[in-house]
Amino acid sequence: xTTTTDRPTVVLPxxxxxxxxxVRTKKPRLFSVGLPLALYLLFTLVPFYxxxxxxxxxxxxxxxxxxxxxxxxxxxVWNTLGFSFFFKNSLIVAALSxxxxxxxxxxxxYALARFKFRAKIPLVMALLCSQFVPGAMxxxxxxxxxxxxxxxxxxxxxxxxxxxxxxxxxxxxxAGFIAQIPVELEEAAMVDGCSRLRAFRIIMLPLLRPGLIxxxxxxxxxxxNNFLFGLMFISSQDKFTLPVGLSYTIGSYNxxxxxxxxxxxxxAVPVVAVFAVIQKYLVQGLSAGAVKG
Numbered sequence: 001x002t003t004t005t006d007r008p009t010v011v012l013p014x015x016x017x018x019x020x021x022x023v024r025t026k027k028p029r030l031f032s033v034g035l036p037l038a039l040y041l042l043f044t045l046v047p048f049y050x051x052x053x054x055x056x057x058x059x060x061x062x063x064x065x066x067x068x069x070x071x072x073x074x075x076x077v078w079n080t081l082g083f084s085f086f087f088k089n090s091l092i093v094a095a096l097s098x099x100x101x102x103x104x105x106x107x108x109x110y111a112l113a114r115f116k117f118r119a120k121i122p123l124v125m126a127l128l129c130s131q132f133v134p135g136a137m138x139x140x141x142x143x144x145x146x147x148x149x150x151x152x153x154x155x156x157x158x159x160x161x162x163x164x165x166x167x168x169x170x171x172x173x174x175a176g177f178i179a180q181i182p183v184e185l186e187e188a189a190m191v192d193g194c195s196r197l198r199a200f201r202i203i204m205l206p207l208l209r210p211g212l213i214x215x216x217x218x219x220x221x222x223x224x225n226n227f228l229f230g231l232m233f234i235s236s237q238d239k240f241t242l243p244v245g246l247s248y249t250i251g252s253y254n255x256x257x258x259x260x261x262x263x264x265x266x267x268a269v270p271v272v273a274v275f276a277v278i279q280k281y282l283v284q285g286l287s288a289g290a291v292k293g
Contacts, residue, residue: 054261073262077249081259083266085238086245091270093155093241094223097162101170101219102212104163109174110200114183127168135165135228146233153235161233162223170215177211178204213278221271242267 055073056066077083111117112124142161143152151157181204189199205212227243234240240248246263249256 051261051264054257055265057258059256059258073258074266077259077263077266081245081249081263082237082240083242083245083263086240086242087266089155089239090224090241090243090267093158093162094220096159097166097223098216098220100159100163101166102216104167105170105174105215106208106212108167108171109176109178110204112171112175113178124172127172130168138165139228139232142229143232152233153239155234155239157233158229158241159223161229162226163219165226165229166219166222170219173215173218174208174211177208177214181207217274217278220274224267224271 053064053066056069056071057063058068058070058072061068112120138161142164146152146154146157146161149157151160185203185207186196186199189203190196194202225243226241227247230241230244231247234244237248242263246260246267249260249263
């Protein structure tokens with residue numbers, strides 16, 4: 001008796017001899033991509049649109065468009081409410097905080113990335129843990145220190161407070177940027193006769209430009225938007241920054257939305273301009289720091 005094995009028959013698809021190209025069926029991406037993006041844009045842009053409408057339409061108008069166009073609210077906030085002084089104060093505080101934060105973060109990040117020392121791990125842990133401390137918890141100790149140093153109601157105290165609050169994150173970011181640059185480049189320069197400082201200046205600084213721009217922009221924007229320290233440490237109206245000045249446009253019983261929107265636009269313009277100019281360096285720097293940071 002012989003047994004036969006039934007093998008499964010493989011049916012091959014017949015070749016397409018008509019010459020008609022295959023048409024791939026597109027996956028429905030309307031609900032997976034388009035709808036979330038539309039909701040995100042709606043949630044993000046609608047407040048900006050209404051801020052523009054309130055800022056440019058006349059007082060008492062119910063128009064849904066910023067028309068007829070008027071600049072009376074900008075004239076009020078800039079010349080009457082003192083936003084010209086608030087803008088100058090914010091610019092001084094943010095610019096000096098940017099310089100101090102970037103310089104100290106550069107030195108700290110270089111030490112963390114290039115040297116081995118006993119307190120390195122505790123220092124890194126302290127920098128990381130400081131990010132979990134809200135700014136409100138620092139108000140009382142900082143106020144006591146600043147009062148002893150006569151820095152209350154002084155823009156210098158505000159610059160120091162902003163720098164101290166932003167320095168841990170800036171130092172960690174800078175350490176990541178420096179760590180990704182091969183140390184052999186510095187060593188080759190020192191073999192050729194350069195000192196460590198000269199090698200750092202001619203080799204490291206040009207390569208660190210995206211990181212410096214990223215850290216500096218974060219320091220500038222963080223200081224520009226800081227409301228809490230300005231409210232607590234500044235009491236004279238001529239030393240207010242823009243966030244504090246904006247809060248004083250809200251009255252106890254009524255709110256002039258046109259004036260408030262115009263002040264908000266004035267405060268938003270520098271931040272938008274900074275992002276528009278440096279966004280290429282910002283993305284490049286953050287992605288580079290995230291790889292080996």
